Amino acid sequence: MKATVKRKAHFNAAHRLFKKEWDTEKNMQVFGKCSYPNYHGHNYELIVGVTGEIDEETGFVIDLKILKDLIEEEIEEAFDHKNLNLDVPEFKNLNPTAENISVVIYNKLKRKLDSSFDLEIILYETPRNYVIYTEK
Numbered sequence: 001m002k003a004t005v006k007r008k009a010h011f012n013a014a015h016r017l018f019k020k021e022w023d024t025e026k027n028m029q030v031f032g033k034c035s036y037p038n039y040h041g042h043n044y045e046l047i048v049g050v051t052g053e054i055d056e057e058t059g060f061v062i063d064l065k066i067l068k069d070l071i072e073e074e075i076e077e078a079f080d081h082k083n084l085n086l087d088v089p090e091f092k093n094l095n096p097t098a099e100n101i102s103v104v105i106y107n108k109l110k111r112k113l114d115s116s117f118d119l120e121i122i123l124y125e126t127p128r129n130y131v132i133y134t135e136k
Contacts, residue, residue, distance in 0.1 A: 004051040004120075005061045009071045011080035014041040015096040039083060042125050044101075046075065048109060049120035062117065074108045098125040102133035110135070 017031040
């Protein structure tokens with residue numbers, strides 16, 4: 001029998017959306033105020049969903065304390081109060097859009113989880129703008 005458990009987390013981070021190959025005018029045309037050179041920030045809300053078989057002995061899909069610690073170590077410590085463009089190696093050459101941030105979070109967590117689990121990342125950049133990422 002399968003179930004999905006979810007854990008909420010949050011982090012605050014700054015970023016700038018731009019492509020190095022484009023001039024300022026094209027970056028502003030495509031990314032608008034998100035491309036201002038002095039960066040801007042968001043209070044990101046993260047929901048991590050793990051789907052798997054319910055363990056007959058424990059009744060867990062995954063111990064939520066383990067998931068909590070994993071999110072803290074892999075995501076919150078790496079992203080919270082950081083400038084994603086400058087401080088997070090994964091975004092050195094990757095535009096830190098909500099979509100790309102979701103994929104990076106997915107990859108960081110997926111490699112730490114048992115391969116039998118399905119993983120879903122929901123990332124709110126604002127209360128009205130969010131991304132859902134699964135590798136399906």
